[in-house]
Amino acid sequence: MTVRGLVYGPGSLCRTDGDLSRAVTENGETRRLVAGACATIVVGSAAYGFAFGFWRCPMQGVYSAVKMPVLFFLTAGASGLINTMLAQLLGARLTLKQVCTAMLVGMGIATAIMGSLSPVALFIIAQMPGPDPAAVGRSWGDPVVMESMAMFWRILLMHVSLIGAACVIGNLRLYQLLKRLTGDARLSVRVLATWLCISGFVGCELSWLLSPFLCKPNFPAHFITRTYFQGNFYEQIWRALWRLL
Numbered sequence: 353m354t355v356r357g358l359v360y361g362p363g364s365l366c367r368t369d370g371d372l373s374r375a376v377t378e379n380g381e382t383r384r385l386v387a388g389a390c391a392t393i394v395v396g397s398a399a400y401g402f403a404f405g406f407w408r409c410p411m412q413g414v415y416s417a418v419k420m421p422v423l424f425f426l427t428a429g430a431s432g433l434i435n436t437m438l439a440q441l442l443g444a445r446l447t448l449k450q451v452c453t454a455m456l457v458g459m460g461i462a463t464a465i466m467g468s469l470s471p472v473a474l475f476i477i478a479q480m481p482g483p484d485p486a487a488v489g490r491s492w493g494d495p496v497v498m499e500s501m502a503m504f505w506r507i508l509l510m511h512v513s514l515i516g517a518a519c520v521i522g523n524l525r526l527y528q529l530l531k532r533l534t535g536d537a538r539l540s541v542r543v544l545a546t547w548l549c550i551s552g553f554v555g556c557e558l559s560w561l562l563s564p565f566l567c568k569p570n571f572p573a574h575f576i577t578r579t580y581f582q583g584n585f586y587e588q589i590w591r592a593l594w595r596l597l
Contacts, residue, residue, distance in 0.1 A: 360388030362396070362464035365457055368525050373532035376453050386453055389460035394421045396460075396467030403473040404511050404565045405573075407503075408483060412573040416565045419575075423562050424459050427555040428452060431547075438546045444534045446543075454526055454533075455551065462522025469514055480507065483569030490570050500569035505592040508566050512589060519555070523548050560585040 364371065365388065375381035401420030405412035436451040446454075483500040490497050523544065530540035559565070563577050 360385050362392050362460065362467075365389060365392060365460045366464060366525065368457070368461075368528045372457065372529055376450050376457075376529070376533065382449070382453055386456055389453075389456040390425075392460040392467075393424050393456070393463045396463030396465075396470075397421045397424055399470040400463070400466035400473065400515070401565065403470045403477065405567065406474060407477045407480065407507050408567040408569070409573050412564075412567045415573065415575045419562050419565065423555065423559055424463065426558050426562075427551060428455050428459060430558065431455070431551045431554045435547050435550055438550065439543045442539060442542050442546070443536075444530075444539055444543050446533065450533065454529060455547070457529065458523045458526045458547075459519075460522070461525050462519045465518040465521060466515060469518070473511070473514065476510070477507065487569040488572055492570065494570070497570045502595070504566065504569060505595045509589070509592050509596070511566065519552070520548070523551070556585040560588070 360372075360375070372385065375385040397420040398417040401417040402413040404420070405414070405416030432448065432452045432455060435455065436446065436448045439446045439451060481503055483504070484496050487494070487497045487500050526547075527540055527544055530543055531537055534540050534543070560583075564571075564574070567573055
């Protein structure tokens with residue numbers, strides 16, 4: 353439930369009850385729903401962003417806290433139109449406004465989970481060895497760098513796994529909302545599956561363009577990388593798995 357004049361909080365988003373389906377279709381309520389979802393995305397993703405970059409140094413945590421909400425909003429903007437087209441091709445009579453609102457709700461749920469996990473992530477990071485300050489400026493292959501990189505890969509995989517799980521759960525919670533909007537359970541499953549694929553792919557690639565979130569130990573903390581086209585997200589994850597295994 354929500355109080356008229358106030359935005360929808362994380363609890364209302366996570367419940368995805370009948371109020372949310374009405375809010376998606378009613379203009380006055382939609383504005384409050386979008387405002388609540390956006391506020392949740394900013395707070396929740398920024399909290400986890402700080403935990404993401406904190407291992408490298410507190411300043412990298414601040415950089416990541418700024419970039420994480422940007423990543424979610426860019427993902428919603430970049431995939432909203434194609435998700436609307438796919439939903440209509442599948443037979444769902446959803447407008448662009450309804451699709452974007454539903455996507456923001458899903459991201460709001462995901463970031464609420466991420467925000468609740470951020471203290472746990474920070475606690476885990478605090479128990480792990482930090483990067484060796486002597487590694488900064490050294491070349492790849494240096495023993496000091498490689499020792500810190502072994503921990504870098506582990507932490508990177510941990511964060512990617514937690515964020516991925518939160519995003520999948522957030523989108524799966526949209527099933528009840530889509531079922532009410534479309535009136536068809538099977539259609540809702542198909543629409544949700546396409547949204548997961550498109551938004552997941554777009555989000556992964558945008559995360560690469562906005563990197564680093566977790567800065568490598570041989571580089572000083574920085575806000576953005578210049579190596580946009582040197583590799584991709586999936587190559588980075590494969591490299592992390594390969595180094596560990």
